[in-house]
Amino acid sequence: MNFEFTKEEQAFIERVRDFLKREAEKDYASEIMAPEREGHAQLADSEERREFCRQLGKAGFLGLTWPREYGGKELPGIYDYLVNEELASVGAPLIGKGVGIIGKTLMHHGSDKLKREFLPKILNAEVEFALGYSEPGAGSDLASMKLKAERDGDGWRLNGQKTWNTSANFADWYWLAARTDSTGPKHKGITLFMLPLDQKGITVRAIETMAAHRTNEVFFDDVWVSDDYVVGEVNKGWSYICEALDYERFALYTFGPVKLKLDALVELLKNTERNGKPLAQHEHVQRVLARLSTRVEAAKGLQRKVICAAAQGRVPTVESAMCKLCSTELGQDISNAAMDLLGPEALLSHSAPGNVGDGAWENSLRGTVVDTIGGGTSQIQKNIIARRHLQLPNPS
C-alpha cells in the first residue's frame, strides 16, 4: 500500500502548478481564479474563462486520458483528476463535460461525422456544452423524462421542456436527452441528441439561485434535429447516460476545495479575536476543528478509494456514492460550523464593512446548498449505498 502519488504523477502536478502560476500573472487572472465561487459555479461562463480553457488546451491539459487516435495522450484516468484538483484549488473553470461525458461517449458510440466535428473542438476548448437531462417532472427519477422527440423527415422534432440546464445561457451546443419512445419501459425510450443552442424554437429562461449560480429552464417549440446529430443508437440514450457517469468519476469528485476551506477557516480562527484571545485558542473552537479535520481526512480517504478503484478498471459506483455523500455534507457542515464559531459578524457579506473572513462563509452557506442536490441527491446516494453495498432490498 502507498498513499502517495507516483513520481510521474507528482511531476505532472508540478507542471500544472507551473502553468497556473503563469496564468495567474496574466491580466485576466482575477476574473478566472475565483476561489470564492463554489464548485458548481466553476464554469467557463465568460470570454476570459473561455480563453483560459483554450490555454489549458494549448498547454496539453485537455484530452490527457483520450486515446492517441483522437488526439489524446492516453494517460491513465487519474490525470484528469489531478488537473481538476489543481484547477479547483485556485477556483478556475474545471475540465468538465466536454473532455469527460461528451467526448468519451462520442468516442465510444458517436458516428464518424460527430467525432470529426466535435472531438478536435473539445481538445482546443472551442466549444462549450450544456447538459440537458433534468426536467420539471424528472429530477432524481431522471428516466421518467418526457421531452418529446417525434420522427419528422430525416430527423426528429422536439417539443417540451428541460430545467436546471446550467450553461444553456452561454454554451454553444446542447447535449440533450429526449423521449423517442413512450410505449415501453421508461429506460428504453430515451435518445441522446446534439444541437446548437441558438437554434430557432429554443427559449432559454434564467433561473436565479440564492448563490452566484445561474441555471436555466429551456423550452422547445418544434425544434428540428437531423439524424446526423443523434448520438449512437435511437432509444439507447439511457445506457449511454449511465455509462458516461463512469467516465466522470475521475473528474467529478475533487477533494481540494473541502480541504482548502478547512485550512482557510483555521487561518481565520487563528487571526480573529474573541474576548481578548484568538478564537483558535478557545477550547470549544478547538474541539470543533478537531472533529472537522478528522472528517476531512476521512473524506479524502473515500475520495482516494474512488480513483484507485477506477484506476484498476472497476466501476466505483459505491465508492463514488460514499465519497459524494461524505464530502458534500462535510462542505455544508464546514460552512455552518465556521459561522457558528465566528459568531454574528459572519452573517455579513463580502461587501459589508465590518465583515469577518471577507464574508466568505455566509456565501458558502448559501452556495453549498446545491452540492447535496445536484448530481444525485444525498438521499439517492444513500439508496445506492444501501442497495449496492449492503445489498438491502429495494423498497418499491
Added chain:
Amino acid sequence: MDLDFSEEQNMLRETTRAICDQHYGLEAVRDCEENEQGYPPAFWQALVESGLTALTVPEDFGGVGLGLLDAVVVFEELGRTLSTSPLLSSSILAARAIELLGTEQQKSRWLPLIAGGEVVISCAQLEEGGSYDERGVTLDCFDNHLNGSKTLVPYACTATHFLTLARERGSGQIVLALLAADSEGIDARRQANIASSPSYQLTFTDAKVETLFSAGDESWPLWQEAMSFAAVTLSAQASGSAEQMLNTTAEYAKTRVQFGKPIGQFQALSHTMAELAVEVEAGKTLAYQAAWAQGAGCAWQLLAAQAKLHAGETIRRTTKDGLQIHGGIGFTTEADPQLYYRRAKQLQLEHWDAEYLERRIAGLLLDSDSETSIKFAE
C-alpha cells in the same frame, strides 16, 4: 396544569396574523430585501394602531401592560411570515431595558413614546469582535458623549433613536446611552448580510447622549435580563418561522412525485420531517414555559436561554432539511424556502449565539441561586 392559550391570547394571534396578511407577506418580504427601510411602513402603522408597539409596556407608562407570554403569541405569528420590523428592538428590548434601568422620570419620558410608536429605538450592542459578553462592550462614554463603533445594528435607517451599550470612562461601568439618530457625530453604514436585512455599522464621534441609563453595578445584569426577555420573543419568532417552513415542506412532499409516488412517502424524508416536527413542538413549548415562568415570578432566565438555543438550532435544521427535501427548487430565488433559510442563520447567531448561550446556560445551571450574577467559564 393547562397548556392552552386564553381566549384573549387567541384573539391576539388572529389580530397579528391579519396584520401580517394585510401588510406584509412573502411578496413584501422580497420587496423589502431590495429597499432601504426593510419593512413596509403600513405594517408598522398597523402595529402602532393595534397597540402591538405598546403590548408589554406597563399601563402606568402608556402601555397595554400585557406579559411576555402575550408577546410570544405575537412573535410566533410574525415569524411565520417573516414579518420582521423594529418591534423587537424598540418595543421589547429597548422598552424592557428602560423599564429595568430607568428612573421614574426617564421611564415617564420614554416609555409612552415607544408604546405610541412615536420613537423607534434600535439597540446597539455588538462591537467588532462579535462578543455578547460584558467585556465585549468598550465603546467610550465620557461627559455625555460617545466615541467608538457598533456593528450589526438593526434598522438604524428608520430608527429615531439608538440605545447604545457603552462603558463609562473612569468607573468602567456599563451604561445605556440613548441618542437621537440624527445627532451630529453618528455615521451609519449599511452592512449587506445573508438575511438581506437592514443592518448597520455605526460610528460615534463625540456624539451627544440624550438620556443616560445607569444602575451602577446592576446595569449589566439588568441589560442581560432585558436580553432574556427579548430572547424569549425571538425564540417564538424562530419557532414560528420553523413551523411554517416545515408545513411548506410537508405540503411540497405531498405533491411532488418522483418514481411514481409522492416523495413524502419515502421514509428518508418523512422521518426527517417527523423529527423536525418534534423539534418545533418542543421549541414552541420551551418558549411558552420561559414566558410563563417570567410572568408567574419563577426563575426564568435559564429557560429563556435554553429556549433561544433550542429555537436557533431548530430553525437552522428545519430550513437546511427543508431545502434538501425541496430538491433543486429549494435553491432558487423564485421559491420561498430560501427566504427562510437565509434568515435562519441570522436568528441563530444574533441576539446571543450558541456559544454564548452554552456558557450562559451552564453558568445559570451551576449557580442557580442567582440568576442575575452569573459567572461564566471563559
